Amino acid sequence: MADDPQKSVKEGGKTSxxxxxxxxxxxxxxxxxxxxxxxxxxxxxVKAFINxxxxxxxxxxxxxxxxxxxxxxxxxKKLCRQVDAIxxxxxxxxxxxxxxxxxxxxxxxxxxxxxxxxxxxxxxxKLREDxxxxxxxxxxxxxxxxxxxEFGQFxxxxxxxxxxxxxxxxxxxxxRLLQNVSAVAAMAHAPFIASAGPEFFGVDxxxxxxxx
Numbered sequence: 241m242a243d244d245p246q247k248s249v250k251e252g253g254k255t256s257x258x259x260x261x262x263x264x265x266x267x268x269x270x271x272x273x274x275x276x277x278x279x280x281x282x283x284x285x286v287k288a289f290i291n292x293x294x295x296x297x298x299x300x301x302x303x304x305x306x307x308x309x310x311x312x313x314x315x316x317k318k319l320c321r322q323v324d325a326i327x328x329x330x331x332x333x334x335x336x337x338x339x340x341x342x343x344x345x346x347x348x349x350x351x352x353x354x355x356x357x358x359x360x361x362x363x364x365x366k367l368r369e370d371x372x373x374x375x376x377x378x379x380x381x382x383x384x385x386x387x388x389x390e391f392g393q394f395x396x397x398x399x400x401x402x403x404x405x406x407x408x409x410x411x412x413x414x415x416r417l418l419q420n421v422s423a424v425a426a427m428a429h430a431p432f433i434a435s436a437g438p439e440f441f442g443v444d445x446x447x448x449x450x451x452x
Contacts, residue, residue, distance in 0.1 A: 263287050338405045345403075356397070360385065364406045368413060371420040382421065386428040404434040411439075 264274075266286050272279045292311060293303070326332055342359075349355050362370075367382065374380040378387075390396035402425055408414045418434075425432035438446050 399430040409437040409439040
């Protein structure tokens with residue numbers, strides 16, 4: 241919904257009114273021009289600052305350093321809660337785990353021994369589609385990368401191992417994908433390594449494995 245040209249906020253039983261033109265005047269007092277790159281974000285900041293001052297819980301008659309410090313402290317608390325929520329979200333932790341694992345692999349690899357690591361950015365769904373769209377395995381994109389471009393031509397540099405950051409489950413889609421990828425890996429003489437989900441063992445969590 242677009243911002244109203246004029247906004248009223250109740251404060252202590254009174255109603256304070258400010259307009260967009262007043263905000264523009266305040267921003268222009270900072271010597272910023274409407275065509276400046278920082279103008280838009282500065283304007284948003286000024287508007288948010290005024291909105292905060294007009295909140296019912298704030299009885300501010302004069303803006304002091306203490307007022308500003310209190311607002312900064314409140315903002316820090318909000319940011320900390322948001323960052324904490326992000327860091328503890330399962331999707332973020334999964335991504336962090338993948339990057340930490342890749343860093344560990346790079347750190348443990350001796351590149352002086354003619355080793356190299358290549359990264360292929362492809363999701364499990366996209367890899368499924370690659371095989372589904374190909375009339376046969378040897379026409380797939382993975383086959384071209386792993387076999388045709390390296391193992392199948394003179395002077396190529398064959399892959400020693402294909403490691404996938406996938407968690408496979410016993411569903412028909414993943415089983416079919418494993419069959420296709422393993423066929424490419426066998427032709428390229430490069431073992432394929434991926435993670436087996438807990439569903440492969442009939443449980444929904446690895447912590448339940450000792451109970452089998």
